[in-house]
Amino acid sequence: MHKPLSLDGLSFAENPALFGGDRAPGLVAADERKKGGLTTWWREGERTSVREEPFQPFLWLADPVLLGGYPGEVEVIPLEGEGEYRHLVRVPSMSDLRALSRHIASSGGLSPAHPDSPQIFLADAVHQYLLGTGRTFFGGMAFGELRRMQIHLATEVPEGLEYSQLDRDPILALALADSAGNLELLSAGELGEKGMLEALLQRIEAFDPDVLEGHNLFKVVLPFLASRARHHKLRLTLGRGRAIPRSRQSRMQIAERTLDYPRWDLSGRELLDIWILAQMHDVSNRELESTELAEVARLLGVGGKDEPLSDWERSRLFRQDRSAAEQRLLDEVAELRRVADVLAYPYFLQSQIFPYSYQNVVLRGNATRINSLFLREYLRQGRALPPRPVVKPFAGGLTAQEHEGLAHEVLHCDVQSLYPSLMLTWKVRPQGDTLGIFLGMLEQLREFRLQARSLERQTQVPEERRFYGALQNTFKILINSFYGYLGFAQGNFADFEAAAEVTARGRELLTHMIDWLKEHGARILEVDTDGIYFVAPEGEGARSGEELVEALNSELPEGIQVDLDGRYRAMYVHRMKNYALLDLEGQVTLRGSGLRSRSLEPFLRQTLEEMLTLALQDRSAEIPALFDRVARDLRDRRVPVKNLARTETLSESPENYARKIEAGSRNRSAAYELALASGRDLRAGDTVSYYITGDKASVTAYDNCRRLTDHDPENPDENPAYYLRKLRDLYKKFAPGLGLPEWKPPS
Numbered sequence: 001m002h003k004p005l006s007l008d009g010l011s012f013a014e015n016p017a018l019f020g021g022d023r024a025p026g027l028v029a030a031d032e033r034k035k036g037g038l039t040t041w042w043r044e045g046e047r048t049s050v051r052e053e054p055f056q057p058f059l060w061l062a063d064p065v066l067l068g069g070y071p072g073e074v075e076v077i078p079l080e081g082e083g084e085y086r087h088l089v090r091v092p093s094m095s096d097l098r099a100l101s102r103h104i105a106s107s108g109g110l111s112p113a114h115p116d117s118p119q120i121f122l123a124d125a126v127h128q129y130l131l132g133t134g135r136t137f138f139g140g141m142a143f144g145e146l147r148r149m150q151i152h153l154a155t156e157v158p159e160g161l162e163y164s165q166l167d168r169d170p171i172l173a174l175a176l177a178d179s180a181g182n183l184e185l186l187s188a189g190e191l192g193e194k195g196m197l198e199a200l201l202q203r204i205e206a207f208d209p210d211v212l213e214g215h216n217l218f219k220v221v222l223p224f225l226a227s228r229a230r231h232h233k234l235r236l237t238l239g240r241g242r243a244i245p246r247s248r249q250s251r252m253q254i255a256e257r258t259l260d261y262p263r264w265d266l267s268g269r270e271l272l273d274i275w276i277l278a279q280m281h282d283v284s285n286r287e288l289e290s291t292e293l294a295e296v297a298r299l300l301g302v303g304g305k306d307e308p309l310s311d312w313e314r315s316r317l318f319r320q321d322r323s324a325a326e327q328r329l330l331d332e333v334a335e336l337r338r339v340a341d342v343l344a345y346p347y348f349l350q351s352q353i354f355p356y357s358y359q360n361v362v363l364r365g366n367a368t369r370i371n372s373l374f375l376r377e378y379l380r381q382g383r384a385l386p387p388r389p390v391v392k393p394f395a396g397g398l399t400a401q402e403h404e405g406l407a408h409e410v411l412h413c414d415v416q417s418l419y420p421s422l423m424l425t426w427k428v429r430p431q432g433d434t435l436g437i438f439l440g441m442l443e444q445l446r447e448f449r450l451q452a453r454s455l456e457r458q459t460q461v462p463e464e465r466r467f468y469g470a471l472q473n474t475f476k477i478l479i480n481s482f483y484g485y486l487g488f489a490q491g492n493f494a495d496f497e498a499a500a501e502v503t504a505r506g507r508e509l510l511t512h513m514i515d516w517l518k519e520h521g522a523r524i525l526e527v528d529t530d531g532i533y534f535v536a537p538e539g540e541g542a543r544s545g546e547e548l549v550e551a552l553n554s555e556l557p558e559g560i561q562v563d564l565d566g567r568y569r570a571m572y573v574h575r576m577k578n579y580a581l582l583d584l585e586g587q588v589t590l591r592g593s594g595l596r597s598r599s600l601e602p603f604l605r606q607t608l609e610e611m612l613t614l615a616l617q618d619r620s621a622e623i624p625a626l627f628d629r630v631a632r633d634l635r636d637r638r639v640p641v642k643n644l645a646r647t648e649t650l651s652e653s654p655e656n657y658a659r660k661i662e663a664g665s666r667n668r669s670a671a672y673e674l675a676l677a678s679g680r681d682l683r684a685g686d687t688v689s690y691y692i693t694g695d696k697a698s699v700t701a702y703d704n705c706r707r708l709t710d711h712d713p714e715n716p717d718e719n720p721a722y723y724l725r726k727l728r729d730l731y732k733k734f735a736p737g738l739g740l741p742e743w744k745p746p747s
Contacts, residue, residue: 005142005467007352012448017377017437019353022133025140028147028210029240030357031267032125036093041210041240041268043141048208050240057097057128059104060085060385062118066107072096081434083384085120094125115388120492130355131376137351137358143467146348148179149209150340151200151221152333154325157315162709163680164311166227172318173326174200175333178207185330189322194232197225201237209269211358212238213340215293217273222247222264240268251684252276252363255283258651259685263363270358274336277343277362289598290647290687293336302338304331312709345466349474366481367488374493377437386432391489394500397529398507400514401576405737406615407525407535410581411545412566413552414531415509419483420446422505425559430486430495438493442482449475506530509560516552526573533571533579570616574737582616603630603643603723604730611730615738624743627731631745634720634727641718645708647689650675654682670705678707693717697725 013019026043033039037054056075061067062085064076073096077088091097101121105111112121122128130136138146152175155164170193174186184203186196204212214221222245229236236244243266250263257279264271278296282288289295294308306328309317317325351358354369355376361369378385415421420442422428429438449472456468485491486499506529513532514524521537536545543551549564556562572580578592590596590609600608607630614622633639648671657672671688682688689708692701699722706717724745731743 020134056090060120079384084387085385150177157312175329177337239266243267260683389494392496398510400527403525410568410571418530670701697721
């Protein structure tokens with residue numbers, strides 16, 4: 001009998017295309033062996049066993065002629081069916097495979113990554129092992145059975161500086177938490193820094209975690225541990241088998257953000273950076289003020305009561321009251337564990353589906369993960385792979401704005417899973433999918449999600465409700481990723497013509513819905529890809545929102561279902577995809593970068609939210625008084641400087657910025673000027689917080705900026721005139737749409 005709360009306890013886990021052909025239980029780690037094969041670690045009850053497994057890595061090849069002249073041992077396996085890549089070539093080890101790939105690239109004149117390359121080469125040995133065996137991580141396991149340890153640290157920050165620096169500043173204390181409920185503080189003050197690091201290694205060996213978790217694990221925690229271990233001539237044996245972590249520079253794209261970071265790997269244990277998980281969580285929610293641990297915890301509802309500390313504030317607290325500082329660090333690592341409990345759970349479930357390690361399930365994009373399902377199933381069935389897709393531009397979904405300003409008694413309807421529904425209704429699939437599994441997997445995922453939702457509603461056990469909720473959300477993400485996969489240039493089964501057909505049918509459907517609603521007296525406010533905000537018709541005999549949507553459904557093709565999923569007391573439409581909503585409970589929600597931009601100073605974000613809240617509550621007459629109050633607070637320096645500070649995320653390295661400035665190819669930026677002056681190794685994805693000095697409203701920001709940490713409360717130098725002008729500009733920007741009178745700051 002399967003264990004409860006495990007994917008393998010459900011009947012649909014027996015589907016090999018979606019969940020792999022070998023549901024071997026208990027795989028918790030795997031690593032490449034230099035001489036060939038893999039080392040794998042397996043959970044067996046309370047113990048973890050180690051196996052040395054033979055494995056022949058492989059690549060797909062279009063023409064075996066390209067093997068001519070290769071001196072090594074190869075096995076060529078013909079694949080069935082039509083396709084570009086009709087041969088599977090196996091070799092004894094990954095080093096042999098890399099040599100073979102270089103030989104083919106030299107023979108054919110094209111690198112493996114080239115769209116016309118005659119080979120498909122996968123450099124990840126663990127990914128290859130999982131593809132070839134049909135296994136996944138954590139088979140038969142529940143999330144609670146995963147042995148997890150969280151590491152949090154405090155470092156010395158010299159007085160007057162904002163951050164500590166690698167190879168210079170020591171670690172003051174380490175706080176540890178784990179999935180067994182333990183909390184422990186290791187203090188350099190008591191043990192010495194070397195003794196503290198040795199104690200960390202002892203705790204890790206004793207608890208034997210499958211996963212190490214940390215906030216900024218890759219960019220801060222592991223680099224500092226490695227640096228301080230080198231300083232003390234200590235081997236940092238964090239891995240199983242006393243392995244030391246290894247790092248390399250990497251880059252990942254999360255929506256519009258590019259993150260440069262040092263990627264770390266550790267033999268026998270997975271590494272999860274909660275900072276990265278928070279960024280990925282925010283892609284769909286867009287609610288985080290920052291990705292600092294305290295802000296993430298607050299948003300998830302698992303935060304503590306203390307105000308967050310910056311690195312330099314924590315270091316100062318260690319100097320002033322070490323006992324209080326160490327207690328704060330313990331509180332923070334407990335908070336880290338609670339955040340990880342929430343954010344890591346969906347990726348644990350995805351690791352039981354996709355042929356990637358736990359760590360790589362997090363770091364790979366949705367389309368890449370979908371691609372792996374196709375590769376695994378075609379490999380299992382011994383089928384040839386299609387040529388890489390021809391990349392073509394295509395139009396996206398329908399967006400429209402037909403109203404600006406305030407509206408009341410607003411309804412929202414949307415099409416259930418618009419693009420998946422369109423693909424299933426009109427049988428839109430990639431032409432290269434000769435096995436026809438694309439639509440089958442999509443249909444089955446939709447059925448599995450409905451089953452998971454039903455089980456979630458039925459159970460009264462909180463842990464079961466959480467499990468089924470996370471499972472149905474995982475299936476939802478998968479379902480909605482199938483359309484994006486069609487337009488994924490690196491997808492082996494992508495099809496840009498099919499993607500274009502889906503969006504064209506989506507635009508056609510939304511246009512039909514808009515026309516129908518207008519014909520029946522509704523007033524359209526905003527349209528966004530799969531949903532419509534509108535005001536129902538008024539007057540005697542007019543249909544209610546439910547009646548209107550029910551009648552609309554009767555006009556739509558079979559398989560397309562529209563739901564009335566939102567009622568709002570009021571809505572403010574600023575511009576396309578930028579609007580504010582007031583729901584029936586009085587909650588205000590802001591949507592769109594124009595209303596929720598992180599580039600806005602905090603005092604402006606807060607003022608804008610209060611402004612729109614008043615407008616939505618039909619209290620617009622109070623808005624000038626709101627701005628009067630903020631203006632007086634600015635003029636009298638009553639606004640805390642942290643609320644004036646702008647926080648910018650670097651999109652490139654400061655060194656690249658400096659080269660562009662020298663070449664005259666870009667304008668100067670306050671954030672980058674401060675980044676260059678900081679002396680820190682800042683990279684794309686890092687943030688810089690600063691405020692503006694001077695006494696005139698028209699100062700140049702990059703010539704009059706200071707880091708937030710350099711502010712002296714005893715000698716305030718923030719520029720009230722500059723911020724008053726920004727406040728006035730904010731009012732002028734929104735006043736026309738809200739029907740407000742002219743406003744000037746009080747003298």
